[in-house]
Amino acid sequence: MKRIVFISAFFCNAIFGLAQTQNDLPKPVNFTNEEDHSNMMSQLGILSLRPGPSGNPEASNAANYDESKANPCPDLPELLKSKNGKTITTANEWWNVRRPELAALIESEIYGKLPKEIPSVNWTVKVTDKEFVGRIPVIAKQLVGHVDNSSYPLINVDINMMLVVPTNVSGPVPVLMMFGRPAFPAPKQPSDEDMVKLNTRFKEMMIKHDPTLKEIFDKYPAYEPVTRLPRGNFFAPAPNGESPTTEQLLAAGWGYCTIEPASIQADNHAGITRGIIGLVNKGQPRSPEDWGTLRAWAWGAARGLDYLETDSLVDALKVGIEGVSRYGKAALVTMAFEPRFALALIGSSGKGGTTLHRRVFGEAVESLTGGENYWMAGNYMRYGAEESSFGRLTGCDLPVDSDAVIAMCAPRPVFVSYGIPEKGDAKWLDQKGSYMAVVSAGAVYKLLGAKDLGVSNDYMKEEMPPMLTDKLDGELAWRQHDGGHTDQPNVQYFIPWANRVLRDQR
DSSP: OHHHHHHHHHHHHHHHHHHHHHHHSOOOOOOOHHHHHHHHHHHHTEEEEOOOOBSOTTSTTBOOOOGGGSOSSOOOOOTTBOTTSOBOOSHHHIIIIIHHHHHHHHIIIIIOBOOSOOOOEEEEEEEEEEEEETTEEEEEEEEEEEEOOTTOTTSOOEEEEEEEEESSSOSOEEEEEEESOOOOSSOOOOOHHHHHHHHHHHHHHHHHHOTTHHHHHHHSTTOOSSOOOOOOOTTSOOOOTTSOHHHHHHHTTOEEEEEOGGGTSOSSSGGGGSHHHHHHTTTOOOOTTBOOHHHHHHHHHHHHHHHHTTOTTEEEEEEEEEEETHHHHHHHHHHHHOTTOOEEEEESOOBTTTBOTTOOSSSOHHHHHHTSGGGSOGGGGGGGEEEETTOOOOGGGOSSOHHHHHHTTTTSOEEEEEOOGGGTOOGGGOHHHHHHHHHHHHHHHHHTTOOOSSSOSOTTTOOOOOTTOOBOSSSEEEEEOSSSSOSHHHHHHHHHHHHHHHHHTO
């Protein structure tokens, strides 16, 4: 009896101590979107911001689509000139001098810095399922990455991820990690015998809950309320360029991995004191140089890669990163700052992605500083300031631009994809501004012995090629398909390009 009393007292004391510890912690701040925005303005000394342009062409502040007005400051910061004015002429100078300078500027002024200490992530395989996607046998693994929150138990972060690999190929396979919503592609179904048991018990439970249902079930005796999901179709035609991205990848012998951004960091202002950013900051507001949501998503993708490196089904040296729109921005940031990713497919990423920040065409710097500034470092808001303690700044004052972010990926392969405005990939995204950035970044690819688009690096003179024009001969690739706000029509071109560049890298 004494032993039982001792153990009970021990656990009571432990629980009391945990509760006391949590009570000593600062409570998470509950910001509205407007409060988070105002808080950062106050920290920066910004009195007013310029409003972003309107997508309504009839509005007084309608977005500019006049190319003659799109480049108020055409001279980009030089990629191959160091802060002390020295021209960078060797790969060694790029890696040891210029790239670190650009990385520091990109962190400080655009996406934010990672904290010095970020909790570790412990990955577990929650479910393993053998499935068929069409005629392709696969193994699907549902994964959860629990972030150690022992230092601040008031915030819990569990990263959701799904890995799907084909089993009709030999050896570990290349994998494309995609930002999106994880789901089993075709969950394995119960046998006929199990379905009979499920339906029998289900009917009994329903009738017990509501006896009047017996009359309905008696009326339709062959009806089975529990039915199977659609199965794989062994007679389906082989995947082609019209097929979903996932099916095209599996048919080509690739696996895919879907990671859920919202499980890493919420896509709104109010979530900035939650998620991984909130966990590190113990629920308090971030500082102007702290990482924003794009950098947090990129960090989460890198932690997903940590798991993939341990899975024998995956060729961890051939893992790519993909995203469209805001997730395209995140994929670019991931590729730039995590050198273990082998290649990237960046779809329709716009401002904050591959499009030049200082361009004034469609979406503008002010669109981000006034709306989605939580994507970026707080410091980025300064470039939309109209009145502030430091004066008035615009995108032209940025000491670095998106071409530098693309150059940070060099010499690893990057495929930049866009659609056309007529199909929904809006002019707002400034496709030409992205092409200019890719052209400019090509100079770094060439310096490092890789192939760029095969054009000069004069971004002001090179014209964006017509849609459906392939620029796929180098490690830096560009293709504008004839669809909308998606990269799916370009996947049939991405896969053979990726196979080639990965083979050439051996």
